[in-house]
Amino acid sequence: MLQQQQQQPLTGNGPSSNGRGLGMSGHPGMHALNSVHQASQHRSDGGGGGGGGGDSSGLEGGTENGHETRRDIGDILQQIMTITDQSLDEAQAKKHALNCHRMKPALFSVLCEIKEKTGLSMRNAQEDEPQDPQLVRLDNMLLAEGVAGPEKGGGAAAAVSAATSSGGMSPDSSLEHSDYKSKLSQIRSIYHTELEKYEQACTEFTTHVMNLLREQSRTRPVTPREIERMVAIIHRKFSSIQTQLKQSTCEAVMILRSRFLDARRKRRNFSKQATEVLNEYFYSHLSNPYPSEEAKEELAKQCGITVSQVSNWFGNKRIRYKKNIGKFQEEANLYAMKTALGARQGDDSPHTPNSTGSGSFSLSGSADLFLGVPPVNGEQSTYQMGMQANGNWHGRNSPPSGASPHSDHSDNSD
DNA sequence: GACGATGATTAGGC
DNA sequence: GCCTAATCATCGTC
Numbered sequence A: 001m002l003q004q005q006q007q008q009p010l011t012g013n014g015p016s017s018n019g020r021g022l023g024m025s026g027h028p029g030m031h032a033l034n035s036v037h038q039a040s041q042h043r044s045d046g047g048g049g050g051g052g053g054g055d056s057s058g059l060e061g062g063t064e065n066g067h068e069t070r071r072d073i074g075d076i077l078q079q080i081m082t083i084t085d086q087s088l089d090e091a092q093a094k095k096h097a098l099n100c101h102r103m104k105p106a107l108f109s110v111l112c113e114i115k116e117k118t119g120l121s122m123r124n125a126q127e128d129e130p131q132d133p134q135l136v137r138l139d140n141m142l143l144a145e146g147v148a149g150p151e152k153g154g155g156a157a158a159a160v161s162a163a164t165s166s167g168g169m170s171p172d173s174s175l176e177h178s179d180y181k182s183k184l185s186q187i188r189s190i191y192h193t194e195l196e197k198y199e200q201a202c203t204e205f206t207t208h209v210m211n212l213l214r215e216q217s218r219t220r221p222v223t224p225r226e227i228e229r230m231v232a233i234i235h236r237k238f239s240s241i242q243t244q245l246k247q248s249t250c251e252a253v254m255i256l257r258s259r260f261l262d263a264r265r266k267r268r269n270f271s272k273q274a275t276e277v278l279n280e281y282f283y284s285h286l287s288n289p290y291p292s293e294e295a296k297e298e299l300a301k302q303c304g305i306t307v308s309q310v311s312n313w314f315g316n317k318r319i320r321y322k323k324n325i326g327k328f329q330e331e332a333n334l335y336a337m338k339t340a341l342g343a344r345q346g347d348d349s350p351h352t353p354n355s356t357g358s359g360s361f362s363l364s365g366s367a368d369l370f371l372g373v374p375p376v377n378g379e380q381s382t383y384q385m386g387m388q389a390n391g392n393w394h395g396r397n398s399p400p401s402g403a404s405p406h407s408d409h410s411d412n413s414d
Numbered sequence B: 001g002a003c004g005a006t007g008a009t010t011a012g013g014c
Numbered sequence C: 001g002c003c004t005a006a007t008c009a010t011c012g013t014c
Helices: A002-011 A022-026 A029-047 A053-061 A065-083 A088-100 A104-127 A133-145 A154-165 A169-215 A224-265 A273-285 A294-304 A305-321 A325-344 A368-370 A406-414
Strands: none
Touching: A053 A224, A065 A088, A088 A104, A133 A224, A169 A224, A273 A294, A273 A305, A273 A325, A305 A325
8 A cells, every 4th residue: 555655656647658747738737837837937036046957947047938848847747757767877866866956846845736636635535534433432341340541440349339239249259359350450451561562563653654754755745644644544553453452351351240240149048147137037027027128227237148138038038938838837936936035034135136226126025926836736827827818918918118127016916 | 960948130010 | 119929040968
């Protein structure tokens, strides 16, 4: 591509040996060339002339006639066009002569102008493209994940907090957090190293090309705008490579994240003590096992789990209890006796949630527990189990949100 | 590995 | 937003 452009000014107008250089009068640029001639005349008049080779002697007169002028320009163009057909030494000498020609700057600027008008203007419209939306998305994601931008643990912290707030995080999963963070840090490190490499390579290559173009600008028209355009092309190419890097990084982060979230999904049984606390509350409020928000918080605190885990537990417990009351009978008895014993001793069980300060709930009354004591004959009464015959819990056809356990006790009295 | 227990998730109802 | 019910997925025991 570069080569093509390098050759374009010399060969683009047709074979240099067929004399078409003179035929350029039909070319739109010839009007410009004529004006150049006039400009050069102006300059030579003011500059005192002289210094020109024999070729330019005819121009000294300046105002004599346009015919001679045209022939002079034609000669120069002819020389330029045939320069490639000559031997290296000849061409070198001719090049030097042309470079020293007093019309060279004017001719050069006109060639630049022609090139600008014919070539670049057509391409510019296509090149002004907006920023790639995909790249924007990737950038945003990398920023959100804490891979790009300043390192402050954003992504990792976000993922961890998201996981924690959803209620699945146990204290011993901190190992997973650090693992996640260290892996994310690795990804970040690799990403930045590669990005730096790309940027360095891009800068080096851009500098190289710019130097090359500047060098060539002595022998062919290379406008600053063309150099800019070339730099933009290089940047676009490198940008596409960077996009690939960003895409790969995003994929790596997504995989890491999904693994982390999968790990979070892993079920861990609650501690024995936690289950005891939850069961005690459940069986002591068997007529209305719907802990209020405060009660849930208190239970969560005591069990070392989250409120949503408490909710899940009670949800599961209610369903499973209702589905198979017989199976839970023994468990109910156990907790009934346990709590009844504690109540009789007037002493709070170590596992019993108390109501100190928060006023959340109390197990001082064991009325519900006795509802759970099975009949001697082994049959069970849904009423006794705290449930109505229709399968709903006693006094709770439609569970109100935020029902207080305290109100349970008023229900229990019946 | 089979199986029951159990915590988490999801859909649908209110 | 909380609930039930069904289901999934894992744990623990045999």
